Amino acid sequence: TRITNDSRVASGHTFDYLPSSLSGIVVGTKLSARGYSVLLIEAGKDLQNNSAIYNVELRGSGWTSITTPETDCNWHYVGSDVNGSALPVTIDSGKCVGGSSSINGMVWYRPAAAELDAIQSLGNPGWNSTTLFPYMQAIEHNLPPSAEQRADGADLVPAVHGFAGPVNVSFPVPMRIPEAQAIYKAAIALVVGVTDGPDLSARNGVSGRSWTIWWNPVAEFTQRASAAYSLLYPASKQQQTLTLSSIKNLRATGLQFGPATGGAVETVNARHEVLLAAGSLAILERSGVGSKSILHKFGIKQLVDLPGVGLNLQLFTNKSAALSEQLRKSTAARARAAVSAGAAVNVAGAMELFTTVTDLITKDKTPIVELISESFTAVMSSIFWPLTPLSRGHIHINSSNSRITPRFLTDDFDVQTAVEIAQRARALVYGTTGLRIVDASVIPFQLTSHTMSTIYAISQKAADLILSSR
Numbered sequence: 001t002r003i004t005n006d007s008r009v010a011s012g013h014t015f016d017y018l019p020s021s022l023s024g025i026v027v028g029t030k031l032s033a034r035g036y037s038v039l040l041i042e043a044g045k046d047l048q049n050n051s052a053i054y055n056v057e058l059r060g061s062g063w064t065s066i067t068t069p070e071t072d073c074n075w076h077y078v079g080s081d082v083n084g085s086a087l088p089v090t091i092d093s094g095k096c097v098g099g100s101s102s103i104n105g106m107v108w109y110r111p112a113a114a115e116l117d118a119i120q121s122l123g124n125p126g127w128n129s130t131t132l133f134p135y136m137q138a139i140e141h142n143l144p145p146s147a148e149q150r151a152d153g154a155d156l157v158p159a160v161h162g163f164a165g166p167v168n169v170s171f172p173v174p175m176r177i178p179e180a181q182a183i184y185k186a187a188i189a190l191v192v193g194v195t196d197g198p199d200l201s202a203r204n205g206v207s208g209r210s211w212t213i214w215w216n217p218v219a220e221f222t223q224r225a226s227a228a229y230s231l232l233y234p235a236s237k238q239q240q241t242l243t244l245s246s247i248k249n250l251r252a253t254g255l256q257f258g259p260a261t262g263g264a265v266e267t268v269n270a271r272h273e274v275l276l277a278a279g280s281l282a283i284l285e286r287s288g289v290g291s292k293s294i295l296h297k298f299g300i301k302q303l304v305d306l307p308g309v310g311l312n313l314q315l316f317t318n319k320s321a322a323l324s325e326q327l328r329k330s331t332a333a334r335a336r337a338a339v340s341a342g343a344a345v346n347v348a349g350a351m352e353l354f355t356t357v358t359d360l361i362t363k364d365k366t367p368i369v370e371l372i373s374e375s376f377t378a379v380m381s382s383i384f385w386p387l388t389p390l391s392r393g394h395i396h397i398n399s400s401n402s403r404i405t406p407r408f409l410t411d412d413f414d415v416q417t418a419v420e421i422a423q424r425a426r427a428l429v430y431g432t433t434g435l436r437i438v439d440a441s442v443i444p445f446q447l448t449s450h451t452m453s454t455i456y457a458i459s460q461k462a463a464d465l466i467l468s469s470r
């Protein structure tokens with residue numbers, strides 16, 4: 001395995017396959033192990049020695065501070081609202097060897113079988129739970145929780161995990177605040193319709209889940225198990241042969257690449273295939289594959305008319321009978337709206353997709369929202385996002401990079417879901433007895449001063465209230 005930032009070493013050479021990214025690393029290492037020569041091309045840097053990437057304990061509270069300047073591994077995609085104006089936030093995506101697995105939240109659990117089976121129903125024979133679950137088990141190297149971790153709330157259903165793969169999956173050492181876990185578990189029982197379960201991968205109730213991490217006993221800290229740390233860097237994974245697809249009558253024969261900062265463009269050839277695993281959007285459109293109107297805007301000659309490129313973008317939902325009925329009835333209107341917003345190619349296709357998702361929600365009862373109750377180090381938080389959003393956006397090239405139009409919350413169902421889950425998240429805490437909140441979170445709106453003075457006042461008054469109730 002050779003990792004280099006000198007693009008000239010590959011120039012003019014012919015490789016069997018040309019992939020990139022988390023998915024690219026998996027594909028590339030499998031092909032290379034079978035003796036094929038493989039060139040992985042990555043736009044970002046190799047940050048294998050950057051502790052901000054590998055030492056998850058440096059990530060702070062909740063392990064969510066994923067995009068610190070030190071990581072330098074983020075595309076910070078520009079988002080636009082439906083009128084084309086820039087959104088005030090950029091959209092995270094990994095930009096270094098290992099792709100997003102180098103900066104992600106490391107949460108590890110399996111989708112529901114019905115979701116994978118729906119992929120097959122949409123016209124992808126062989127892509128279902130029966131075929132995909134074994135791959136999930138094959139890649140996982142689960143390190144079961146110790147007795148101490150179990151006592152602090154960790155649990156595992158062995159049947160839904162793998163124990164011999166290359167990607168380490170485990171629980172933190174030590175576990176997050178055990179007392180907070182006990183509070184969350186007690187709170188779950190108070191929320192109507194929510195049950196407690198042992199392991200989120202088993203998909204049978206609210207429960208803890210593992211991370212793609214492992215405890216390094218020599219270094220004595222918890223390490224990230226990204227695709228790169230699991231498959232590319234280890235000495236045992238080094239391979240002698242390690243470095244776009246054919247569409248209709250056009251054959252992808254190679255790739256041109258060069259330094260992101262500018263400079264000579266090198267050409268490499270693919271003996272067999274080009275494997276696009278780098279966020280297909282930009283590369284496909286820049287290669288002349290997409291809809292005519294978009295390509296013409298940037299002076300790119302259309303080679304393949306593929307109008308679906310960059311559409312059906314979903315970034316980021318209890319299911320009352322009325323809501324289910326409303327969902328089903330609104331499918332046609334939703335499909336028409338997606339087409340007119342430039343987020344779907346045609347109404348029939350969009351209807352098929354929306355019907356699949358609404359069936360998953362209403363018939364298979366897949367969860368519609370992920371609510372993570374974190375507790376680390378001294379912070380308890382409940383963050384959530386929809387898992388089955390029905391808002392659809394699009395992503396296309398612009399002059400310098402890619403322009404994302406997420407169209408967040410443009411579907412009423414997403415708005416209703418967000419409101420309902422926010423109310424339930426509050427109930428998780430307010431429904432708990434024996435707990436008082438005396439921190440800045442009780443302030444209902446942003447103050448025009450820094451908050452410390454107000455917190456000093458609130459906490460003193462809270463103390464007086466507590467003392468007077470004794």
Ligand SMILES: Cc1cc2nc3c(=O)[nH]c(=O)nc-3n(C[C@H](O)[C@H](O)[C@H](O)COP(=O)(O)OP(=O)(O)OC[C@H]3O[C@@H](n4cnc5c(N)ncnc54)[C@H](O)[C@@H]3O)c2cc1C
Binds near residue numbers: 093106282
């Ligand atoms: C902030 C964040 C948090 C996340 N948290 C979780 C989580 O907790 N649990 C979970 O299961 N999933 C999580 N994910 C999602 C998960 O990481 C991704 O689904 C997964 O990494 C996608 O793999 P991929 O191979 O499709 O793309 P990526 O892993 O994103 O890889 C794409 C690669 O292609 C490269 N690339 C792009 N364009 C070019 C170009 N023109 N030339 C060369 N290279 C290029 C990029 O730099 C990148 O390295 C998270 C993602 C993000 C961004």
